Structures are given as structure tokens and as C-alpha cells.
Amino acid sequence: MFTLMSIDGGVCAPNGFFADGKSVGLKPDNQKDLAFIYSDTLCSVKAIFTTNKFQAAPILHFKKHSVQKTNFVLINSKNANAMTGEKGIEDIEQILESACNRFKDIQNPVMSSTGVIGVPLPKEKIIKGLESFELEKKDGNSAATAIMTTDSYEKQIAFEVKLESGESFKIGAMAKGAGMINPAMATMLCFITTDAAIPDDEMEKVLKISAEVTFNAISVDGDTSTNDTVMLLANKKSGVYDKEAFSHALERVMHELALKIVSDGEGATKCVAFKITGAVNDEEAAIAAKALTNSLLVKTALYGEDPNWGRVASTIGASGITCDPSTLTITFGDVTVYNKGEILFDEEMENKAAKVMKKDAFSIHCDIGLGNGSFTAYGCDLGYEYVKINADYRT
Amino acid sequence: MFTLMSIDGGVCAPNGFFADGKSVGLKPDNQKDLAFIYSDTLCSVKAIFTTNKFQAAPILHFKKHSVQKTNFVLINSKNANAMTGEKGIEDIEQILESACNRFKDIQNPVMSSTGVIGVPLPKEKIIKGLESFELEKKDGNSAATAIMTTDSYEKQIAFEVKLESGESFKIGAMAKGAGMINPAMATMLCFITTDAAIPDDEMEKVLKISAEVTFNAISVDGDTSTNDTVMLLANKKSGVYDKEAFSHALERVMHELALKIVSDGEGATKCVAFKITGAVNDEEAAIAAKALTNSLLVKTALYGEDPNWGRVASTIGASGITCDPSTLTITFGDVTVYNKGEILFDEEMENKAAKVMKKDAFSIHCDIGLGNGSFTAYGCDLGYEYVKINADYRT
Incomplete structure (x- = not known):
């Protein structure tokens, strides 16, 4: 102790x-x-x-x-x-x-x-x-x-x-x-x-x-x-x-x-924990979690506070890990937007998820639904300020 | 014929x-x-x-x-x-x-x-x-x-x-x-x-x-x-x-x-050919060329028309290919800014390279200096408009 x-x-x-x-x-x-x-x-x-x-x-x-x-x-x-x-x-x-x-x-x-x-x-x-x-x-x-x-x-x-x-x-x-x-x-x-x-x-x-x-x-x-x-x-x-x-x-x-x-990432307004569970192993969970932190489309959706879960799904699919749409669950904060093949996303759900995204820090949890592998990676949004800082960095 | x-x-x-x-x-x-x-x-x-x-x-x-x-x-x-x-x-x-x-x-x-x-x-x-x-x-x-x-x-x-x-x-x-x-x-x-x-x-x-x-x-x-x-x-x-x-x-x-x-990439103002030569094989040349098209720091420097060749070098080094600073040559358009360990970059050179970057289309050529592998990948800059389009895409 x-x-x-x-x-x-x-x-x-x-x-x-x-x-x-x-x-x-x-x-x-x-x-x-x-x-x-x-x-x-x-x-x-x-x-x-x-x-x-x-x-x-x-x-x-x-x-x-x-x-x-x-x-x-x-x-x-x-x-x-x-x-x-x-x-x-x-x-x-x-x-x-x-x-x-x-x-x-x-x-x-x-x-x-x-x-x-x-x-x-x-x-x-x-x-x-x-x-x-x-x-x-x-x-x-x-x-x-x-x-x-x-x-x-x-x-x-x-x-x-x-x-x-x-x-x-x-x-x-x-x-x-x-x-x-x-x-x-x-x-x-x-x-x-x-x-x-x-x-x-x-x-x-x-x-x-x-x-x-x-x-x-x-x-x-x-x-x-x-x-x-x-x-x-x-x-x-x-x-x-x-x-x-x-x-x-x-x-x-x-x-x-x-x-x-x-x-304090360049131009960042939010810190997001991308939590992957249910991957076939921890290595695959880490690959998917890190892919989410690096997707420009996910990062700009975070900046726009847009619960565009399709971009989250697409990034996981593109990461190359073992996954299946019929076992995947996606949750923004405590709002589940996609559950094992079923799109739960309607206007009410969208408003709830958008509310989660207004916070300075929140989690996006993707349960791959296939095994016991897990990993959490931390990323931020990408907005105008990132472009400003990096287009002008040397001057 | x-x-x-x-x-x-x-x-x-x-x-x-x-x-x-x-x-x-x-x-x-x-x-x-x-x-x-x-x-x-x-x-x-x-x-x-x-x-x-x-x-x-x-x-x-x-x-x-x-x-x-x-x-x-x-x-x-x-x-x-x-x-x-x-x-x-x-x-x-x-x-x-x-x-x-x-x-x-x-x-x-x-x-x-x-x-x-x-x-x-x-x-x-x-x-x-x-x-x-x-x-x-x-x-x-x-x-x-x-x-x-x-x-x-x-x-x-x-x-x-x-x-x-x-x-x-x-x-x-x-x-x-x-x-x-x-x-x-x-x-x-x-x-x-x-x-x-x-x-x-x-x-x-x-x-x-x-x-x-x-x-x-x-x-x-x-x-x-x-x-x-x-x-x-x-x-x-x-x-x-x-x-x-x-x-x-x-x-x-x-x-x-x-x-x-x-x-016509989202928000793009320039099309850049990233030409890699002298890699140990074509596969490694392709890895480096594609890494350059995807580096946010390179893309924002292109947008800022800033000949920040250090970001180009760093991206090649981070791509995992076989490379050595003492054999690498980096050329923006026809302006060589780094030649096999020698930094050629002074104010005159910087102005010349910046002029190349004002064009709608130009090439950045990196000769790895180790073999005969080559590949050319095509990318664009990333500016405010990309963020605007993607933060608002669904609305």
C-alpha cells in the first residue's frame, strides 16, 4: 500500500x-x-x-x-x-x-x-x-x-x-x-x-x-x-x-x-479518449484506437461537434483489424449510436450525442465484440487553429 | 504505335x-x-x-x-x-x-x-x-x-x-x-x-x-x-x-x-507530386512518397507556402524506410535545399523555394541516394477550407 x-x-x-x-x-x-x-x-x-x-x-x-x-x-x-x-x-x-x-x-x-x-x-x-x-x-x-x-x-x-x-x-x-x-x-x-x-x-x-x-x-x-x-x-x-x-x-x-x-495539442479544443474493447487482442485494439486518434475526418467531426459515427466506423474498418459490422457497438459518452448492425441514430439520439461532444473531454467507446483485447488512446480535434499554427510556424 | x-x-x-x-x-x-x-x-x-x-x-x-x-x-x-x-x-x-x-x-x-x-x-x-x-x-x-x-x-x-x-x-x-x-x-x-x-x-x-x-x-x-x-x-x-x-x-x-x-481535394489549393528516387526498392519509395502526401505538417506547410524542408526530411525519417541524412537530397521544384548532409538553405534559397511553392502544381523530389527504387505520389495542401468542409459535412 x-x-x-x-x-x-x-x-x-x-x-x-x-x-x-x-x-x-x-x-x-x-x-x-x-x-x-x-x-x-x-x-x-x-x-x-x-x-x-x-x-x-x-x-x-x-x-x-x-x-x-x-x-x-x-x-x-x-x-x-x-x-x-x-x-x-x-x-x-x-x-x-x-x-x-x-x-x-x-x-x-x-x-x-x-x-x-x-x-x-x-x-x-x-x-x-x-x-x-x-x-x-x-x-x-x-x-x-x-x-x-x-x-x-x-x-x-x-x-x-x-x-x-x-x-x-x-x-x-x-x-x-x-x-x-x-x-x-x-x-x-x-x-x-x-x-x-x-x-x-x-x-x-x-x-x-x-x-x-x-x-x-x-x-x-x-x-x-x-x-x-x-x-x-x-x-x-x-x-x-x-x-x-x-x-x-x-x-x-x-x-x-x-x-x-x-x-494542449496545436489548436485543440477537446481531449477525447478512444476506448476499444472486444478486439481479438490488445495489439489490434491499439491499432484501431490509434487509427481513430489520427483520422482527419474523425478529428474534424470532433471539432464540428458532429456525432458522425459513420466516420468512426469507417476508420475502424480501414485500420485493418479483425472486425464485423454485426458485432460492433459504438458509444459516444453514454449514448450508444450503433449496436451490432442496428443503427440507433435518430434525431433525439443525435441531439444527445451532440451534447456529449460539446464537453472539453469525453470518450468514444467502440466494442468490437469479438474478443478480450482492449486499449485506450487519447486524441484531440483538428480545427482552424491547427492550420494557422502550422502554416505560419517558421515565420 | x-x-x-x-x-x-x-x-x-x-x-x-x-x-x-x-x-x-x-x-x-x-x-x-x-x-x-x-x-x-x-x-x-x-x-x-x-x-x-x-x-x-x-x-x-x-x-x-x-x-x-x-x-x-x-x-x-x-x-x-x-x-x-x-x-x-x-x-x-x-x-x-x-x-x-x-x-x-x-x-x-x-x-x-x-x-x-x-x-x-x-x-x-x-x-x-x-x-x-x-x-x-x-x-x-x-x-x-x-x-x-x-x-x-x-x-x-x-x-x-x-x-x-x-x-x-x-x-x-x-x-x-x-x-x-x-x-x-x-x-x-x-x-x-x-x-x-x-x-x-x-x-x-x-x-x-x-x-x-x-x-x-x-x-x-x-x-x-x-x-x-x-x-x-x-x-x-x-x-x-x-x-x-x-x-x-x-x-x-x-x-x-x-x-x-x-x-480538387477538399479545400486544396495546390497539387504536389512527391517524387522519391534512390530508395532501396520501389516499395520503400512508395512508402516514403505516400507518407509525404499524408503528413499534416507537410500539408499545412504547403498551404502556408513555407519551404520547411525539415518537415519533409522528418516525414521520410519517420516513414520507416532505409535512409541516411548523409545520402539524402531534397529539391523543391528546381531548387535543391538539402544535399547529402549539407544544408544549402539560406535566405536567397528560401525565397527561391518559396516562389516554387506559390504555383498551383509543383514537385518535391527526394533522392534517398541508396538504390534504384522510385515512386511518385500525388497530394495536396490542407487549409482552413478542409476543416470548414469536414466540420460541417453533415449539416
């Missing part, structure tokens, strides 16, 4: 972690654009990266050095440092060398970037910007703000996890999302800090398991970025660990941040 | 074919919504249908009767007769029985539908509407108009194919597109008529080969409809056939209609 208590501080909440964010001139109008996370003792680190074949320079740098321990992560927004070749990696080496000169206590520093692809990193601005930081600052809010791109608000969370023994550990995290969000891999930047004494060999597994049902279950636009990273930093300062409690807390942290990312 | 001459008449152009379209009250404001194609002699017929698991009633009806010969195709718009179960098929049987009573000359009639999914077919309106038709009408334009949904203009084409011997045959076609258009299967309604004396056993193969590089190479929104159908009707009246000439003419007809569908 254990209890989770929501606490303030984001990535700074666990003992020994510090963070800050500043403006160094990458974004216009003095917006914050450079952040760090620092731990006053060395952390074990594990990360999940994008499956995009063109991984960005920070990911290549991390892998090149097979980083296992670090106590400093530097993160910039506005520039992805992707498609920048060897030069991109050299830029990181120089920036991190400057960081080591500036701050004597940091070891094996790593970097992470997000923003426009294919533009050389403005290295000098970042090196100069490092001068203005102080390591022992606990401003998780500024850090979470500095890593934003088209996000409309910063995304952070933290819990204190109390075990039955009275001992406790803390876990905190920040993330950025908004665009280039697609399931089937870690799909944004997320940094998780903890003072739990998790054994090194359990970190990667628990991170992957949690990612499958959280970050890998969301989609904003079906595009998979070159920079996606989910990083877990454990300094073990609490000396406390409980496998079940930690797994639960980690999944909760990642789930809440994943929902925040979808709710 | 053979020559193609563009002629008028659409599906009515080949000898012995007739067609018309009328308003029977399915669409508002007396818009045309019911069409037929008739041949005064029996035709061999072959069709390619959607891979969507929830195939619509007209497709199930066609397959149920294993139709090999027909001389009458009835097509309605506004209602897809999809997800309508056994009732949907019974409705078709009754409608076609009425057609046989009305017109004594028709044999094995078939039906095709397009429009909203999950609404029972207004059978009575269609049966009543049949009364107003005359079989021996040659109005391909009205037929092509009556099968439209959100298309902004009717799509038809016809050629006379002259062989070196002086003999000739004709081929005509009409299609509807606009939404739920996705590669990897026949993705819209298209009816092709010919008086060429093509042997029955060659019809299906030539239709499939042509579909791969035409209709299966286009995308408007990545959604695969329940009703997609490409149908070839051959009454063989000319007595003339030449395999090479016919294959060429059929592919030309399907290619031109495919481009019309993309150019």
Missing part, C-alpha cells in the same frame, strides 16, 4: 534536484528558451528516443557517449538541432564543454533540443546564455516554460509517494508537446526526476512499460518528430524504493503529462 | 454507351444526385473495391452476385449505404428490381453509392426518381455531376485511341473524389467505359496495374472510405483491341482523373 500526494515544484520537487529557465535570444520577445536540470549528486539516467530514422544531434550525442550517469541536462527550444550532421554534434560538444567550464560540479552533461528542423544551432547564444544561470536554483516553472514551442502552457507535475512503512520518495516531471505528436514511440520531450532509490537495471523497463500506455497512446497530428525523448533521472537520495509504488507513480506522472499534451 | 485523341462525352464517348444524371431529392436545392450508365449491349465488368473491412452495401451486393456481365450501373450520391447491414442490400435489390421493371433492356444491373455513412438509403426517392430517366440519353456531364459529393467540379475524360492499322476504339470515364481519399487501394468512385474488344481475362489485371500508379498513388486526407470503387465496363463494340494501346490509354485516363481528384 502507498499513497500519492500531489506536490509543487515539478522537476525540482525530488530532493537534490534543481532547475531554471531563461531567455537567451533563441525565441523573440525575451521568451524563455533555455533550461537546465541539475542534481547535486550524480544520477542514473535512462531515456527512450524517437523511432524516426533521422534522430536529432542531441540524441546521437547521447548514444555516442552511451551516457549512464549524469547530473546536468541542458534543454533549448526553438531549434531542433536536427538534420545538422556532424556539425550538430560538434556544436553540442562545445556547448557542454563551456557548461563544464562554467559549473565545476557537473559531470557527463547531456543536451536536448526542440524546435525547427534543419537550421544550424545558434551555439554562441546558448554558450553566452549559460553565463546567466546559477546551478542551485529551484524554479521548475521557468524550466518548464523555457522548453515550450507551440505549447500554450507549461506542463509539470510532482508527487510525494508515501509507503506504508512511513518512508517516502518524490517524483517530478516536465514535458513539452503541442505538435509532431504521434503514438508508437516516446513522442515529445519529457524529463522525469526522482529521488527514489530505484535500481539501475529496473529503470529502462519501467520507463518503457509506462510509455506504452501513456505517451505512446496519444496523438495530435500523426507526425513523429526527430527529437522525441523521455528521460528518467534518478539520484536515489531518499534511499527509499518500492517497485509497485514507483511503477504506479511513474505511470501516473506520464499519464497526466500525456493528457496535458493532448489537451 | 498508336495515338490518343482527346474527345468529348466522358462515359458516353465509347460506342453504345449512354448516361444521364438527375435530381431525385437526395441532395438539397434540386442538385443532381442520381446517375446511370447504360450500354445497349451487354458489357464485361471488372471492379476494384476498397480494402476497408466495412465495405458498403453496393459492394457487398456486387460480390454476392459475382457480377461478370451487366449493362446498367445506377449511382447515387449523398448517401453511402454503408454500415446499413442486410437492410442496405435488400434496399439495393428492390431498387434494381424497380429499374428492371421500368427498363426492359437492362440485365444484371448493379449499384454504387457515395455520401454519408450510417444512414438508411432513401429507397423510395430513388425508385421514384428512376421514372424520370430515359435510357438512350448521352449526357455524361450530368452523370458526372450527379455522382459528386464535396467535389467542386465534375470529373470526366475520354479518348479515341487510333492504331497504326487505322482502326480505333474509345475509352471514357468519370470519377468523384474530394474526401476520404487515401493511397493503397482504389480510393473513390470511378467508372470507365470502353468499346475496345478487350478479352475478359485481361480486364482485371490491367485495371489493377493502372490503379497502383494512379488512384493508389494519391491522397487527400489519409482516410479510406467504405465505398471506393473503380469499375471498368467493356461492351467491345468497336471490335478493335491492342493490348499496349489499351493499357496506355487506361493508365492515362486513370492518371488524369487521379490528378483531378487531388487538385
Whole structure:
């Protein structure tokens, strides 16, 4: 048994972690654009990266050095440092060398970037910007703000996890999302800090398991970025660990941040849970659920608050999973609109379903009616604002 | 050797074919919504249908009767007769029985539908509407108009194919597109008529080969409809056939209609050819080309006329094909913006590339630089109008 208590501080909440964010001139109008996370003792680190074949320079740098321990992560927004070749990696080496000169206590520093692809990193601005930081600052809010791109608000969370023994550990995290969000891999930047004494060999597994049902279950636009990273930093300062409690807390942290990312998807006005049950197995349920999050016709119907269940049915049929119209049931919120071959949809039903769709968050449940496979994916609507943001993104 | 001459008449152009379209009250404001194609002699017929698991009633009806010969195709718009179960098929049987009573000359009639999914077919309106038709009408334009949904203009084409011997045959076609258009299967309604004396056993193969590089190479929104159908009707009246000439003419007809569908994609302002060369094989080239047509970030950048080549690179990397940044070259029109690891993109280059993107039609060429595989897919931009059309489609 254990209890989770929501606490303030984001990535700074666990003992020994510090963070800050500043403006160094990458974004216009003095917006914050450079952040760090620092731990006053060395952390074990594990990360999940994008499956995009063109991984960005920070990911290549991390892998090149097979980083296992670090106590400093530097993160910039506005520039992805992707498609920048060897030069991109050299830029990181120089920036991190400057960081080591500036701050004597940091070891094996790593970097992470997000923003426009294919533009050389403005290295000098970042090196100069490092001068203005102080390591022992606990401003998780500024850090979470500095890593934003088209996000409309910063995304952070933290819990204190109390075990039955009275001992406790803390876990905190920040993330950025908004665009280039697609399931089937870690799909944004997320940094998780903890003072739990998790054994090194359990970190990667628990991170992957949690990612499958959280970050890998969301989609904003079906595009998979070159920079996606989910990083877990454990300094073990609490000396406390409980496998079940930690797994639960980690999944909760990642789930809440994943929902925040979808709710703040570019131009999104609603967050919708696409729940599939009754598929022949969980894999097929996941395929159908993720197909629904990515269908443009479903996403625009959500935006129009139009209970066009035919588009939901068509998307399931097109997803390639085992399915049959005579066993399928479709329910918007608590309104069943199609039941095993029978169209229940009349004007009254349409009004009821349209009412469900006016909510900021609701579920669409499709029971395939063939087996026990289930999966829930989270998506958002697509409206004019998405087009506006993405037709103008670089300007 | 053979020559193609563009002629008028659409599906009515080949000898012995007739067609018309009328308003029977399915669409508002007396818009045309019911069409037929008739041949005064029996035709061999072959069709390619959607891979969507929830195939619509007209497709199930066609397959149920294993139709090999027909001389009458009835097509309605506004209602897809999809997800309508056994009732949907019974409705078709009754409608076609009425057609046989009305017109004594028709044999094995078939039906095709397009429009909203999950609404029972207004059978009575269609049966009543049949009364107003005359079989021996040659109005391909009205037929092509009556099968439209959100298309902004009717799509038809016809050629006379002259062989070196002086003999000739004709081929005509009409299609509807606009939404739920996705590669990897026949993705819209298209009816092709010919008086060429093509042997029955060659019809299906030539239709499939042509579909791969035409209709299966286009995308408007990545959604695969329940009703997609490409149908070839051959009454063989000319007595003339030449395999090479016919294959060429059929592919030309399907290619031109495919481009019309993309150019008239819902809300589209541009038609873009995504040409992939240098992939390890043609299959991987097709995967990358089709991924580009479906990337929301690429589509919105096209709409914004923003030469954001990083999104093109990222989409190729995310598509899963074999690729490497150091062998990739990206060219917008005739402007190379990225060359094998070298970012060529400066302000002058950006202005040149932006100028290319102002055109109604242009190409984006990605040379993967690894092999001889190639494929060209055709896509369009995604702007505000797409959202408008699809958020409001049923109302």
C-alpha cells in the first residue's frame, strides 16, 4: 500500500534536484528558451528516443557517449538541432564543454533540443546564455516554460509517494508537446526526476512499460518528430524504493503529462479518449484506437461537434483489424449510436450525442465484440487553429 | 504505335454507351444526385473495391452476385449505404428490381453509392426518381455531376485511341473524389467505359496495374472510405483491341482523373507530386512518397507556402524506410535545399523555394541516394477550407 500526494515544484520537487529557465535570444520577445536540470549528486539516467530514422544531434550525442550517469541536462527550444550532421554534434560538444567550464560540479552533461528542423544551432547564444544561470536554483516553472514551442502552457507535475512503512520518495516531471505528436514511440520531450532509490537495471523497463500506455497512446497530428525523448533521472537520495509504488507513480506522472499534451495539442479544443474493447487482442485494439486518434475526418467531426459515427466506423474498418459490422457497438459518452448492425441514430439520439461532444473531454467507446483485447488512446480535434499554427510556424 | 485523341462525352464517348444524371431529392436545392450508365449491349465488368473491412452495401451486393456481365450501373450520391447491414442490400435489390421493371433492356444491373455513412438509403426517392430517366440519353456531364459529393467540379475524360492499322476504339470515364481519399487501394468512385474488344481475362489485371500508379498513388486526407470503387465496363463494340494501346490509354485516363481528384481535394489549393528516387526498392519509395502526401505538417506547410524542408526530411525519417541524412537530397521544384548532409538553405534559397511553392502544381523530389527504387505520389495542401468542409459535412 502507498499513497500519492500531489506536490509543487515539478522537476525540482525530488530532493537534490534543481532547475531554471531563461531567455537567451533563441525565441523573440525575451521568451524563455533555455533550461537546465541539475542534481547535486550524480544520477542514473535512462531515456527512450524517437523511432524516426533521422534522430536529432542531441540524441546521437547521447548514444555516442552511451551516457549512464549524469547530473546536468541542458534543454533549448526553438531549434531542433536536427538534420545538422556532424556539425550538430560538434556544436553540442562545445556547448557542454563551456557548461563544464562554467559549473565545476557537473559531470557527463547531456543536451536536448526542440524546435525547427534543419537550421544550424545558434551555439554562441546558448554558450553566452549559460553565463546567466546559477546551478542551485529551484524554479521548475521557468524550466518548464523555457522548453515550450507551440505549447500554450507549461506542463509539470510532482508527487510525494508515501509507503506504508512511513518512508517516502518524490517524483517530478516536465514535458513539452503541442505538435509532431504521434503514438508508437516516446513522442515529445519529457524529463522525469526522482529521488527514489530505484535500481539501475529496473529503470529502462519501467520507463518503457509506462510509455506504452501513456505517451505512446496519444496523438495530435500523426507526425513523429526527430527529437522525441523521455528521460528518467534518478539520484536515489531518499534511499527509499518500492517497485509497485514507483511503477504506479511513474505511470501516473506520464499519464497526466500525456493528457496535458493532448489537451494542449496545436489548436485543440477537446481531449477525447478512444476506448476499444472486444478486439481479438490488445495489439489490434491499439491499432484501431490509434487509427481513430489520427483520422482527419474523425478529428474534424470532433471539432464540428458532429456525432458522425459513420466516420468512426469507417476508420475502424480501414485500420485493418479483425472486425464485423454485426458485432460492433459504438458509444459516444453514454449514448450508444450503433449496436451490432442496428443503427440507433435518430434525431433525439443525435441531439444527445451532440451534447456529449460539446464537453472539453469525453470518450468514444467502440466494442468490437469479438474478443478480450482492449486499449485506450487519447486524441484531440483538428480545427482552424491547427492550420494557422502550422502554416505560419517558421515565420 | 498508336495515338490518343482527346474527345468529348466522358462515359458516353465509347460506342453504345449512354448516361444521364438527375435530381431525385437526395441532395438539397434540386442538385443532381442520381446517375446511370447504360450500354445497349451487354458489357464485361471488372471492379476494384476498397480494402476497408466495412465495405458498403453496393459492394457487398456486387460480390454476392459475382457480377461478370451487366449493362446498367445506377449511382447515387449523398448517401453511402454503408454500415446499413442486410437492410442496405435488400434496399439495393428492390431498387434494381424497380429499374428492371421500368427498363426492359437492362440485365444484371448493379449499384454504387457515395455520401454519408450510417444512414438508411432513401429507397423510395430513388425508385421514384428512376421514372424520370430515359435510357438512350448521352449526357455524361450530368452523370458526372450527379455522382459528386464535396467535389467542386465534375470529373470526366475520354479518348479515341487510333492504331497504326487505322482502326480505333474509345475509352471514357468519370470519377468523384474530394474526401476520404487515401493511397493503397482504389480510393473513390470511378467508372470507365470502353468499346475496345478487350478479352475478359485481361480486364482485371490491367485495371489493377493502372490503379497502383494512379488512384493508389494519391491522397487527400489519409482516410479510406467504405465505398471506393473503380469499375471498368467493356461492351467491345468497336471490335478493335491492342493490348499496349489499351493499357496506355487506361493508365492515362486513370492518371488524369487521379490528378483531378487531388487538385480538387477538399479545400486544396495546390497539387504536389512527391517524387522519391534512390530508395532501396520501389516499395520503400512508395512508402516514403505516400507518407509525404499524408503528413499534416507537410500539408499545412504547403498551404502556408513555407519551404520547411525539415518537415519533409522528418516525414521520410519517420516513414520507416532505409535512409541516411548523409545520402539524402531534397529539391523543391528546381531548387535543391538539402544535399547529402549539407544544408544549402539560406535566405536567397528560401525565397527561391518559396516562389516554387506559390504555383498551383509543383514537385518535391527526394533522392534517398541508396538504390534504384522510385515512386511518385500525388497530394495536396490542407487549409482552413478542409476543416470548414469536414466540420460541417453533415449539416
